[in-house]
Structures are given as C-alpha cells and as structure tokens.
Amino acid sequence: MKQENALSRRSRQPELINPSRRTLLLGSAGAMAAVSLLGFTPLSKADEPKSLPDYAAWKDRNALIVHSANTMETHRGAIGTGVITPSEKLFVRNNLPAPPASVTEDPDAWEVRIEGVNKPATLTLAELKTLRVTTVASVLQCSGNGRAFFAHGAGGTQWSVGAAGCVMWTGVPLKDVVEALGGPVDGARYITSTGGEALPDGLDPKTLVVERSIPVKAMDSALLAWAMNDTPLTLTHGGPLRMVVPGYYGVNNVKYVKTVALTENQTEAKIQASGYRIRDVGVKGAPDQPSMWEMNVKSWVTAPLKSGQSGRNMIYGVAFGGTVSLEKIEVSTDGGKSWSPARFLGPDLGPYAWRPFVMAVDLVDGEYRIVSRATDVKGNTQPENRTENERGYGHNGWSDHGVTVTIS
Amino acid sequence: MKQENALSRRSRQPELINPSRRTLLLGSAGAMAAVSLLGFTPLSKADEPKSLPDYAAWKDRNALIVHSANTMETHRGAIGTGVITPSEKLFVRNNLPAPPASVTEDPDAWEVRIEGVNKPATLTLAELKTLRVTTVASVLQCSGNGRAFFAHGAGGTQWSVGAAGCVMWTGVPLKDVVEALGGPVDGARYITSTGGEALPDGLDPKTLVVERSIPVKAMDSALLAWAMNDTPLTLTHGGPLRMVVPGYYGVNNVKYVKTVALTENQTEAKIQASGYRIRDVGVKGAPDQPSMWEMNVKSWVTAPLKSGQSGRNMIYGVAFGGTVSLEKIEVSTDGGKSWSPARFLGPDLGPYAWRPFVMAVDLVDGEYRIVSRATDVKGNTQPENRTENERGYGHNGWSDHGVTVTIS
Missing domain, CATH: 3.90.420.10 (Oxidoreductase, molybdopterin-binding domain)
Known part of the structure; x- marks a missing residue:
C-alpha cells in the first residue's frame, strides 16, 4: 500500500500544499512533527498524484478528481441522475x-x-x-x-x-x-x-x-x-x-x-x-464552536454543465435535506431572479437520501446562469450566499453552486 | 463480436442441447432451418461456453452461471440482500x-x-x-x-x-x-x-x-x-x-x-x-393460451444456502408481487409446516421492485428445509406447488424454491 504523502492533505490541520492556489502553506508545528515521524515529506505540485492509490485502485478513475492519495472527488459530470451513487464513483x-x-x-x-x-x-x-x-x-x-x-x-x-x-x-x-x-x-x-x-x-x-x-x-x-x-x-x-x-x-x-x-x-x-468547528475567518478552532454534525439542506445542478442546444433542455441535479426529507426543489436559469419548480426523479429512499431532480425548459441562444434551491419539510431553504468561515465548512449557498451554460 | 452458437439455445423453440439433462433434443424443423441459414451448428456439451461472450464481457463472471452465449444466470449466492441488483451481476x-x-x-x-x-x-x-x-x-x-x-x-x-x-x-x-x-x-x-x-x-x-x-x-x-x-x-x-x-x-x-x-x-x-404461452405438458403453443405478461407473486431464500452454525441464524431472501406491492413475507424452517413472519429490509422502491427480507431464528444442530412465502396486497399468496406446463413458465411454488441447510 502506498502511504507516501498520505498525511499531507489532512484538512483538520492546515494543508501543506494547496494546489489550487499554488502556494506553500506552512503547516503547524504539530503537523510537521507528524509528517516527520511518519517519514512523509510535503508535496510539491509536480508530485500531485495522478493515479489512484492502491487502497482505492478499484475506483473509476475517469469519474474522479484525484486531489491526493487521501482525497478523491467525483466529477460533477459523473454524479449522474440516479438515486444511488455507484461505489466506484463515490468520493x-x-x-x-x-x-x-x-x-x-x-x-x-x-x-x-x-x-x-x-x-x-x-x-x-x-x-x-x-x-x-x-x-x-x-x-x-x-x-x-x-x-x-x-x-x-x-x-x-x-x-x-x-x-x-x-x-x-x-x-x-x-x-x-x-x-x-x-x-x-x-x-x-x-x-x-x-x-x-x-x-x-x-x-x-x-x-x-x-x-x-x-x-x-x-x-x-x-x-x-x-x-x-x-x-x-x-x-x-x-x-x-x-x-x-x-x-x-x-x-x-x-x-x-x-x-x-x-x-x-x-x-x-x-x-x-478544535477540528471540524465552524468559526469566523482567522479564528482558531475551539470546543465551544459548533461542530460539524447534522448536514444542512443543499442541492446543485449536474447537467447541463457548459453548453446545450437551443430548444428543449432538461436540467438535472441532486438535492437533500440532511436529516429530514425535502419539501421542494426549484431551478432558476437567470441566476436566481426567477424560479420554477423542478420535479424529483425516481423513488424516494427516505429522509437521509438525496433526490435527483429534473426540469424541462425551452432555451434560446444565449448564456444562462443555472442554479437550484432546495427546501426541506421543516421550511429550511438554501440561502443565496455561503456563511464565511475559517475552514470552508457546510457551504450550501445556492449562488456559488450554480453553473454557467451557453446555449447555441 | 462472437456470434457462434448464439441461436442454438433460444428457448422460444426447443433447445438443441439441454446441458443439465445431457440429452440431445432435436429442434423443430424451423429451428434447424434457422440454424442452418445462419451457419450455426448445434452445440455438443464440450462446446458449452465457459467464458462470457464478448457482448457481456464486462459482467462479473463469478456471479454468473453461463448456460450459453445468450443465457447467463445469477448464482443464488450472488443475489445478495440489496434492493438493487448491481448491473454486473444481473442475468x-x-x-x-x-x-x-x-x-x-x-x-x-x-x-x-x-x-x-x-x-x-x-x-x-x-x-x-x-x-x-x-x-x-x-x-x-x-x-x-x-x-x-x-x-x-x-x-x-x-x-x-x-x-x-x-x-x-x-x-x-x-x-x-x-x-x-x-x-x-x-x-x-x-x-x-x-x-x-x-x-x-x-x-x-x-x-x-x-x-x-x-x-x-x-x-x-x-x-x-x-x-x-x-x-x-x-x-x-x-x-x-x-x-x-x-x-x-x-x-x-x-x-x-x-x-x-x-x-x-x-x-x-x-x-x-405460440411462444411464451402457458399450456399443458405435451400441448403445442397457440394464441388462445395465456401469454406470459404480468408476473406473479414470488420469493426465495438467498442465505443460508447449505450450512450454518448452531445458534442465531439470519435467513435472507427476496420477494416481489409483480405489478403490485407485497403485504407480507413468511419463512418456514420446517419445510412449510409452520411459518413465521419475516421483515422487509431496506427502502421500498415501489410496487414493481423486489424487497429483500430477513428473519432471525435460533437453530440447533440438524437439517432444515427453509422456504419462504410471499403475499401481495391483493391477497395473492405463493402456492405450495408449481403449475405444470409444457415450457416450465411462471413457477412461483414455494416448495421447489426452498433450500436444505445443515446446521452443526
């Protein structure tokens, strides 16, 4: 089993490398000590793993973005429209x-x-x-x-x-x-x-x-x-x-x-x-801050993602309520100015499951900002904007999760 | 794509070879003509395909019994306890x-x-x-x-x-x-x-x-x-x-x-x-006989299949009502003399889906005939015995579908 660099991206302490910003972030003394003790060295960008690690070699490589040996994300385009995520595509x-x-x-x-x-x-x-x-x-x-x-x-x-x-x-x-x-x-x-x-x-x-x-x-x-x-x-x-x-x-x-x-x-x-605590940007984690326990209501569009043909388009996505069922899902093609109800697709697997959704819409040539907004049975609705917090946890703002699609 | 022998096992006309009985059954004149026209020759037992045909090469070979290039069955032990059959295991x-x-x-x-x-x-x-x-x-x-x-x-x-x-x-x-x-x-x-x-x-x-x-x-x-x-x-x-x-x-x-x-x-x-018609043994198919349309209520045990340890055992199986939901599922460990209610497992995916079931039972050393019996919401219950018919269609008798298990 490959364990090289396996600790280097643990998000419960500052990342040693953040490839998206291409900046070297120095870890805390504790993190550096752990890395040293385990014989690991920080990654440089060139070391970024491109292949699946041995313990996840059975996964569908094409469905995944390999951030590191410990973190692999499902491509938005591979999420699909099903009620269950095939194991080989799961993050x-x-x-x-x-x-x-x-x-x-x-x-x-x-x-x-x-x-x-x-x-x-x-x-x-x-x-x-x-x-x-x-x-x-x-x-x-x-x-x-x-x-x-x-x-x-x-x-x-x-x-x-x-x-x-x-x-x-x-x-x-x-x-x-x-x-x-x-x-x-x-x-x-x-x-x-x-x-x-x-x-x-x-x-x-x-x-x-x-x-x-x-x-x-x-x-x-x-x-x-x-x-x-x-x-x-x-x-x-x-x-x-x-x-x-x-x-x-x-x-x-x-x-x-x-x-x-x-x-x-x-x-x-x-x-x-101190880990997995919601706190303001710049603040250290502490036990009196909210812990990342129950998930909040959330949704996002999975198709189309970039382009489409003029005429009838089917907009797909997934939505869930965390610990409660959903009441409704809405979709906007104008960045949230106007909303239309979408329809849940497939059987309801219970309050903890997600629900794929679909909405048919006729679109003429142009650029569209497609966003989705879920509401749970308790009346909680996704907010427009994220709640800023030091670690970037619990983001369910609908605006950031939208996609910009060109219809031609 | 391999098409050799691909027609030779079509069940809508007599099979040319029935490997389980190891007897050569001569096909009808029509079947032989078709085989001849397509350049196929009847299989001998030695030709029985052991590997998956090209058009199904992605399947899980270990989960399947390969009867022929056109017929592959899921092993009873591979059916599992899930609400959905993974594609690679499907017959x-x-x-x-x-x-x-x-x-x-x-x-x-x-x-x-x-x-x-x-x-x-x-x-x-x-x-x-x-x-x-x-x-x-x-x-x-x-x-x-x-x-x-x-x-x-x-x-x-x-x-x-x-x-x-x-x-x-x-x-x-x-x-x-x-x-x-x-x-x-x-x-x-x-x-x-x-x-x-x-x-x-x-x-x-x-x-x-x-x-x-x-x-x-x-x-x-x-x-x-x-x-x-x-x-x-x-x-x-x-x-x-x-x-x-x-x-x-x-x-x-x-x-x-x-x-x-x-x-x-x-x-x-x-x-x-004339195909897919229910008729008495020895009778030819004809349009006035019942066609194989709606499925009937059915269930079978999937575990244990052969042996188990004395003490607490979990009996698993699957059950479905065809076009209607199930009312209940019962299990017997004495070949149908006495029945106990089993419990459905996992989310209900609707009237056309099957429902895995489970029943906990304490068993001492001995041999047990384990059978299951489903009842749908319209009150239809699996019969004990099959309805004899020429082509062996629509079998939902609970007795034949049981398993004999040795507990030691």
Missing part, C-alpha cells in the same frame, strides 16, 4: 492512511469494543450480524464539500460539489447493540467512536486519532455498517466496520471503527476539540 | 444475437418508429430524452425462471432462481410519447414492440423476429428506457433503447426497440403467437 476522503488491507480479509473476525453501557463487551462482526440488520440510504458528504468556492482561501482539499454521494448502508442499528449490552450508563450524552488506523509512536495520540463524538440522540439512526451498496465494506470506505450516522457529515462516520463509547463529554481528540 | 437472456456494438456508440442517434398513433413518427433517442423522464425500479425476470425445478423436463434454459434481478430503469413514459404524437388510434388494444436484431434472409421473419404485444393498459407504466442503474443502457441489456414494462416478464421488455405500434390485434410473430 474518498481518509483522515489517516488506511489500515493494512489484511483487516478486510476476514471481516467477520473484526472486533469492536462497546463502552459506556451497563455490560461493556468486545463483539466480533460475526456477532454483530446476528443482533439485527437494517439497510438505509444516506448521503455521505465531506464537511468541506464546496470549499473551493470560498474566496478567502480556506485551507484543506478544494472540493467543489463532488465530495458527496448517496449510498446504501447495511449493518446493525447501534441502539440494538446498546440494548443488548444492558443499555447506556447514566449521564451518557455523546456517542464517541474511535477509528482503527495505526498511529505513530512518539506523538500524543489525541493530535492524530480519528475519534468523533456526536449527540446521543443520533442513536435513533446510527448503525455499525458492514456493507455499502450490498457489497462488504471495502477498506477504501472504512471496512470491515464503519460507524454510519445518517444525515451527519462524513467525518462522524468513523472508519475501521474499533471502539464505540457512550460518554458524558465529547472526546478531547484534536479532530473533535 | 442475461437474449432471444437473438445482439446487434453490432456500434449501435451503442452514438446512442442519441438511435431511431424508433411510433405507429398506431394519430401522428406516426420516427423519433431519435435525443428527441425522446426531451419529452419527459422517469426512473422506476422494477424486477426483470425471465418467464422460465424456476424451469429447472420442473420434473417433466421442460425445454429451454434450465434456470434455477437467478434469471431475475431488480434494477432501476430511466427513460420516457410511453404514454408521454403517445400523447405527443396525437394519442392512440381508435381501437388500439395492444402495444406491439419490435426488436432491432438482424434477421437472416430466406426465412419468414415472423418465425424469428422478437416482436411482442402486451395489453394497452400497460401504457400506464411502460417506458422507453435508455439507462439502467444510472448508466447508459448497454448492448447486453438492450441498449441504446429498450421497451420496459414494469411487472411484466422479461420477454415483453423488447431490446434494441425499433418500432412501437398501438395495434388492434396481437402480432402474429411466433414468439407471441
């Missing part, structure tokens, strides 16, 4: 180098420790499979999806729209696991999951470990998933076992999950305490 | 050799003639795409799925359970096309679709052409589909354009569709007039 974002591929050779032997329950236990995946099974469709989206549109140059992978997809997860509901182990201990307010990635010696594990806390209410929908799109979960996407929290940003869906604890407080791991 | 059944691959190089240029409407017209796929678009999940199943269980040796491919899958179709609703062309002519009672396969010279086309008529009421759900599972329709599955009739047996879903006509009468093509 990839790892916070640490993946464990060795050997961990997926005997998936049923994978062990997860359950803490913060009345009867703590270590369970194998084989045991989890006999507790209960559920299948749920859910959008998986990186907190930084849309970061490329921020003007202040938010550090981290410059995702456009393709750090998102909608897939089917199969696993055991977390609440069934917790109930089987005597229920939660008193005072449990968070679900804290820890990833099974190897950590370098000589560094405080809290600075690197992928350990995320989410509100205990997420127990209603969270699952420990062993399959994605009806295929055993790959190493690429966190197999053999992943914490899946439908409607929550990707980082909370901890890969290679080794420990799940019901806890009174959030973890002090850096990725939780 | 293949062609009635004639596929057209040259060049027809899918520029899909939008494909033309279909629409007749039996007030303004008959030839439309390109590009034009169809601007009329309207819909996406529907539907079971695709060969009429002869389950034929292998018939005791009288019904001729044709010896399908077990794997000539079925559930996929997403995207295309234009047929009724929108018909409305755009002025509506149906008076007296239209059938929708008659013609496939675009090349036919040999010197033979009455009616004996070979894939041309099927279905009741005009199917207009409510039929579509002209250009995509399957969000991918442009492959040559393997009838691309660039296929008539898709949700809830109807596979043969009605005419591939490479070149003409769609609203007609007063059913076509006189052999595949309609």
